[in-house]
Amino acid sequence: xxxxxxxxxxxxxxxxxxxxxxxxxxxxxxxxxxxxxxxxxxxxxxxxxxxxxxxxxxxxxxxxxxxxxxxxxxxxxxxxxxxxxxxxxxxxxxxxxxxxxxxxxxxxxxxxxxxxxxxxxxxxxxxxxxxxxxxxxxxxxxxxxxxxxxxxxxxxxxxxxxxxxxxxxxxxxxxxxxxxxxxxxxxxxxxxxxxxxxxxxxxxxxxxxxxxxxxxxxxxxxxxxxxxxxxxxxxxxxxxxxxxxxxxxxxxxxxxxxxxxxxxxxxxxxxxxxxxxxxxxxxxxxxxxxxxxxxxxxxxxxxxxxxxxxxxxxxxxxxxxxxxxxxxxxxxxxxxxxxxxxxxxxxxxxxxxxxxxxxxxxxxxxxxxxxxxxxxx
Amino acid sequence: xxxxxxxxxxxxxxxxxxxxxxxxxxxxxxxxxxxxxxxxxxxxxxxxxxxxxxxxxxxxxxxxxxxxxxxxxxxxxxxxxxxxxxxxxxxxxxxxxxxxxxxxxxxxxxxxxxxxxxxxxxxxxxxxxxxxxxxxxxxxxxxxxxxxxxxxxxxxxxxxxxxxxxxxxxxxxxxxxxxxxxxxxxxxxxxxxxxxxxxxxxxxxxxxxxxxxxxxxxxxxxxxxxxxxxxxxxxxxxxxxxxxxxxxxxxxxxxxxxxxxxxxxxxxxxxxxxxxxxxxxxxxxxxxxxxxxxxxxxxxxxxxxxxxxxxxxxxxxxxxxxxxxxxxxxxxxxxxxxxxxxxxxxxxxxxxxxxxxxxxxxxxxxxxxxxxxxxxx
Numbered sequence: 196x197x198x199x200x201x202x203x204x205x206x207x208x209x210x211x212x213x214x215x216x217x218x219x220x221x222x223x224x225x226x227x228x229x230x231x232x233x234x235x236x237x238x239x240x241x242x243x244x245x246x247x248x249x250x251x252x253x254x255x256x257x258x259x260x261x262x263x264x265x266x267x268x269x270x271x272x273x274x275x276x277x278x279x280x281x282x283x284x285x286x287x288x289x290x291x292x293x294x295x296x297x298x299x300x301x302x303x304x305x306x307x308x309x310x311x312x313x314x315x316x317x318x319x320x321x322x323x324x325x326x327x328x329x330x331x332x333x334x335x336x337x338x339x340x341x342x343x344x345x346x347x348x349x350x351x352x353x354x355x356x357x358x359x360x361x362x363x364x365x366x367x368x369x370x371x372x373x374x375x376x377x378x379x380x381x382x383x384x385x386x387x388x389x390x391x392x393x394x395x396x397x398x399x400x401x402x403x404x405x406x407x408x409x410x411x412x413x414x415x416x417x418x419x420x421x422x423x424x425x426x427x428x429x430x431x432x433x434x435x436x437x438x439x440x441x442x443x444x445x446x447x448x449x450x451x452x453x454x455x456x457x458x459x460x461x462x463x464x465x466x467x468x469x470x471x472x473x474x475x476x477x478x479x480x481x482x483x484x485x486x487x488x489x490x491x492x493x494x495x496x497x498x499x500x501x502x503x504x505x506x507x508x509x510x511x512x513x514x515x516x517x518x519x520x521x522x523x524x525x526x527x528x529x530x531x532x533x534x535x536x537x538x539x540x541x542x543x544x545x546x547x548x549x550x551x552x553x554x555x556x557x558x559x560x561x562x563x564x565x566x567x568x569x570x571x572x
Numbered sequence: 573x574x575x576x577x578x579x580x581x582x583x584x585x586x587x588x589x590x591x592x593x594x595x596x597x598x599x600x601x602x603x604x605x606x607x608x609x610x611x612x613x614x615x616x617x618x619x620x621x622x623x624x625x626x627x628x629x630x631x632x633x634x635x636x637x638x639x640x641x642x643x644x645x646x647x648x649x650x651x652x653x654x655x656x657x658x659x660x661x662x663x664x665x666x667x668x669x670x671x672x673x674x675x676x677x678x679x680x681x682x683x684x685x686x687x688x689x690x691x692x693x694x695x696x697x698x699x700x701x702x703x704x705x706x707x708x709x710x711x712x713x714x715x716x717x718x719x720x721x722x723x724x725x726x727x728x729x730x731x732x733x734x735x736x737x738x739x740x741x742x743x744x745x746x747x748x749x750x751x752x753x754x755x756x757x758x759x760x761x762x763x764x765x766x767x768x769x770x771x772x773x774x775x776x777x778x779x780x781x782x783x784x785x786x787x788x789x790x791x792x793x794x795x796x797x798x799x800x801x802x803x804x805x806x807x808x809x810x811x812x813x814x815x816x817x818x819x820x821x822x823x824x825x826x827x828x829x830x831x832x833x834x835x836x837x838x839x840x841x842x843x844x845x846x847x848x849x850x851x852x853x854x855x856x857x858x859x860x861x862x863x864x865x866x867x868x869x870x871x872x873x874x875x876x877x878x879x880x881x882x883x884x885x886x887x888x889x890x891x892x893x894x895x896x897x898x899x900x901x902x903x904x905x906x907x908x909x910x911x912x913x914x915x916x917x918x919x920x921x922x923x924x925x926x927x928x929x930x931x932x933x934x935x936x937x938x939x940x941x942x943x944x945x946x947x948x949x
Contacts, residue, residue, distance in 0.1 A: 196895045214591045217613065218849070220894050220911030220923065236594065236613055472595070476906055476928075491902035498875050498928070517597050518573045525868035529853055534597030546597065551853075551875070 197222045198488050201253055203244050204263025205232025207535035207544065208464050208480075211472070212263075213237045215481035221488070225263075226253045233535045234263070247271045254280045261441055261487040262463050265292045266339075283389065283440040283487035284462045291437050292462045295370045296337040298437075302457060305436040307429060309457045310373035310448075318352035318359055324371040325350065333372040334358065336365045346406065348374065375456050377448035381415050382467035385430040386442050386482040386492055393434060394482065394492040396475055398426040401446070401467050407542070408466045410562075413474055413502040416555070419453075426455060433460065442483040444468060466506065466544070471495075473531050473549045474502030499551035503562040507534065507569055509543035514572035516546050523568040530565035574599045575865050578630055580621050581640025582609025584912035584921065585841050585857075588849070589640075590614045592858035598865070602640075603630045610912045611640070624648045631657045638818055638864040639840050642669045643716075660766060660817040660864035661839045668814050669839045672747045673714040675814075679834060682813040684806060686834045687750035687825075695729035695736055701748045702727065710749040711735065713742045723783065725751065752833050754825035758792050759844035762807040763819050763859040763869055770811060771859065771869040773852055775803040778823070778844050784919070785843045787939075790851055790879040793932070796830075803832060810837065819860040821845060843883065843921070848872075850908050851879030851928045876928035880939040884911065884946055886920035891949040893923050900945040907942035 198221045202209040205227030213234060216223035226249075227238040239256065242249040244267050251274075254260055259281040260272075272286040284292075291298040299312045311328055315321045325332045334355050336345040349355045358369055380403060385395040397414035414423070430445040437460075444465030446458045468479035477485075477493030485492055507516050516534050523532065527550075534546035548569070550562040575598045579586040582604030590611060593600035603626075604615040616633065619626040621644050628651075631637055636658040637649075649663040661669075668675040676689045688705055692698045702709045711732050713722040726732045735746055757780060762772040774791035791800070807822040814837075821842030824832045845856035854862075854870030862869055884893050893911050900909065904927075911923035925946070927939040 196892065198894065198897070210594060213613075214594055217587060217591055218908075218910050219897075220913050236590075476908075485901065490897055492905065493901065494905040496906070515573065517575065520575070520596075520867055524862065524870065528868065528871040529873070531595075531853075533595050536597050 198490070199224065199257040199259075200484055200488060201226060201257030201260045202234070202237075202263055203250065203253070203260060203267055204228070205234040205238055206263045207233045207537075209234035209237070209263040210535055211464065211469075211480045211533075212484060214472075215478060216484055219481070219484070221484055222257075223484070224253070224257055226250065233537055235536070245271065247274050251275060251278070251280075259283050259487050261483070265289060265462060269293065285438060285440065288438045288440065289462060292460055294337050294366075295335055296368055298460060299370060299372075301437060302433065305432055307432060307457055308455055310375050312370060312372045315369040315371045316362065316367060321349070321352040321355060321359070321369070321371060325352075328373045331374045333374050335370045335372065337368060337370050338365060344406075375448045375458075376450060377456070378451050379415075379449050380458070381418075381426065381447045381449055381455065382411070382465065383426040383430040383445045383447065384442060384465065384468045384471075384479060385427070385434050385445070386479070386486045386495075387431075387434040387440055388486045388492065389440050389489045391435075392492050393431050394477075394495045395427040395430055396468065396471055396479070396495045397497060398423050399467050399470070407506070407508065407544075409506050409508070411467050411470055411502075411504040412555075412559070413470045413497070413504075422453060422455075429455060429457065433457070441487045442468065442479050466547075469533070469547050470502040470504040470549050470551075472533075474498055474551050500553045501555040501558045502549060502551045503555075503559045504547050504549045505562045505566040506544060507546035507548065507566060509540045509545045510570055510572070511541055512539050514570070515539045516569045519569040519572060523565055526568055527561055527565035530561055532565070532569075575867070576601065576634040576636075577861055577865060578603060578634030578637045579611070579614075579640055580627065580630070580637060580644055581605070582611040582615055583640045584610045584914075586611035586614070586640040587912055588841065588846075588857045588910075589861060591849075592855060593861055596858070596861070598861055599634075600861070601630070601634055603627065610914055612913070622648065624651050628652060628655070628657075636660050636864050638860070642666060642839060646670065662815060662817065665815045665817065666839060669837055671714050671743075672712055673745055675837060676747065676749075678814060679810065682809055684809060684834055685832055687752050689747060689749045692746040692748045693739065693744060698726070698729040698732060698736070698746070698748060702729075705750045708751045710751050712747045712749065714745060714747050715742060721783075752825045752835075753827060754833070755828050756792075756826050757835070758795075758803065758824045758826055758832065759788070759842065760803040760807040760822045760824065761819060761842065761845045761848075761856060762804070762811050762822070763856070763863045763872075764808075764811040764817055765863045765869065766817050766866045768812075769869050770808050771854075771872045772804040772807055773845065773848055773856070773872045774874060775800050776844050776847070784883070784885065784921075786883050786885070788844050788847055788881040789932075789936070790847045790874070790881075799830060799832075806832060806834065810834070818864045819845065819856050843924075846910070846924050847879040847881040847926050847928075849910075850926045851875055877930045878932040878935045879926060879928045880932075880935045881924050881926045882939045882943040883921060884923040884925065884943060886917045886922050887947055887949070888918055889916050891947070892916045893946045896946040896949060900942055903945055904938055904942035907938055909942070909946075
């Protein structure tokens with residue numbers, strides 16, 4: 196028999212699902228946006244994922260549809276589900292990933308810790324929220340933001356004049372959130388099967404630069420057992436409460452008094468979980484495939500005491516990082532180099548490096564050192 | 573830039589090279605024997621590897637040619653090398669893998685420990701060898717044998733009557749070897765770059781059943797440091813002495829007094845090294861790609877104190893092992909399941925399972941237990 200997974204989106208997340216699919220003998224097919232995508236090796240269809248007819252054609256070739264990204268329109272997914280297609284995570288979960296206002300409302304119902312928030316339709320409402328929250332707010336477009344895009348720090352409504360004028364582009368509302376005075380950012384990954392089984396990885400610390408993840412430290416340094424448990428419980432409550440299947444990443448702020456506040460959700464393998472390819476018995480990519488196929492989940496135990504992942508963000512249009520292999524591999528024989536087959540572009544997520552080991556300082560230094568050689572070109 | 577590797581042969585070894593190639597962003601292309609091969613996902617050409625014109629066409633699309641198996645005729649490789657194609661391992665090394673008589677002669681020149689052996693052209697020569705070696709010999713066809721095929725235990729020349737009559741089919745000679753009274757079988761893997769860098773994994777114990785590898789224990793239990801060093805030195809001497817590039821597996825017998833005797837060589841990733849996918853910082857498949865591209869080798873440190881690999885050999889024409897995933901994955905969440913996308917057939921190498929950990933008993937029991945669930949279908 197075969198277990199057939201269809202992935203919509205041909206980015207690096209789809210690419211990194213191909214590796215465990217090959218290992219386990221699962222049949223993976225990718226619906227890519229264009230030729231030459233990161234996951235081109237498994238692409239069986241190239242097309243427009245907003246067109247139901249195209250996605251339907253793809254769905255006929257697989258047992259379950261899952262995603263490299265969260266941008267497939269809900270109406271497309273709902274139509275397929277009505278026709279009996281297994282979509283994982285299902286549209287009823289993805290609607291919370293696609294609209295941050297829906298997400299905040301649902302997390303509030305679940306009683307989960309979050310920044311104060313409000314739906315904003317007018318400048319007056321925004322000014323009132325800012326006044327109630329210490330003179331500053333984080334304003335977000337409810338749909339379409341990622342990697343720092345669609346997010347602004349505002350101290351008065353006029354800071355957001357452009358968005359308020361065009362508010363109908365965002366469905367008529369913006370999301371205002373309290374600016375949390377955090378000491379660091381964390382992420383908790385969990386996987387959930389349609390039949391309910393859950394498995395979580397250790398809490399990680401994410402280091403952001405210009406709104407983009409630059410490093411991930413595993414486990415989150417100096418987290419207490421109580422914090423590790425609390426973070427896992429939060430993520431499991433989100434997964435159960437929103438009906439997420441596959442991998443869910445819950446990004447959180449930690450405040451000086453050790454509290455967690457949910458920042459963002461991602462319903463797919465996530466940059467904060469790339470460490471698990473080498474650092475965990477079961478990687479987030481293998482687990483995602485198991486979960487969406489409703490196969491039993493694998494152990495999320497760590498393979499080493501510490502893992503560090505450093506992103507390789509494009510520096511210019513020339514440095515593809517692969518060119519650095521002769522130097523970088525020689526200097527860092529324990530580092531695991533990943534590149535995504537993308538052409539070079541400033542700021543683009545081009546690859547990452549993971550180092551695992553028992554000494555957290557060495558692991559961090561090696562991961563950063565290896566990245567540094569690559570960045571020099 | 574891109575590093576482009578061409579693999580001749582579409583079996584599971586090529587398939588398992590695709591995974592690290594994707595991870596590292598190396599461009600891998602496979603020349604497969606037929607459609608629907610194990611490595612079909614990376615197949616860019618399907619044809620006959622004994623035809624120089626077809627292999628030449630393939631070679632034009634890559635920077636280096638390497639192999640899933642050792643069966644490409646030497647004249648094909650020599651012709652390509654003469655045209656400037658990088659073939660790794662080169663024909664001058666592969667000739668020793670393709671002809672066991674040449675291999676024995678060269679290993680003898682290198683002074684390496686081996687069973688007594690002789691080239692046999694007649695029944696009289698065979699009877700004389702048997703008489704000199706305790707009344708028994710292992711008789712091998714010098715070319716084409718694998719997994720127990722092309723090997724016979726003979727106590728008199730008449731036991732080999734068929735081979736002796738057809739001796740011209742084997743190039744006019746057979747290879748007789750002393751039957752070593754061994755206590756166990758071992759394998760030592762090493763990788764070598766064209767520029768000379770070497771890296772070896774820990775010595776492993778292989779358990780054979782009916783001439784086929786069934787289990788691999790890593791490291792070889794109770795091996796002394798002196799033995800580990802000696803095994804590595806033997807493999808490195810072979811790699812250097814035969815000019816091997818890429819991964820080399822040296823299969824050896826261990827006798828009761830702790831001596832090693834070289835049994836077989838394989839100049840490619842080998843079944844005895846599958847454990848390294850999870851058990852080592854750098855797997856044999858990633859290392860093979862690095863080595864044939866003359867890129868710096870990765871660390872061969874172990875990720876855990878113990879690894880055990882168990883092969884999944886076909887039991888009949890129905891059990892594809894994948895069907896067992898719902899049961900097997902649930903029962904053994906720490907086991908890593910590999911299947912090769914092959915249709916079921918009795919005795920066929922269909923997949924393998926690896927478990928790593930710190931407790932050798934648990935690791936062995938889990939690997940065998942997981943395989944047992946799969947074998948039950």
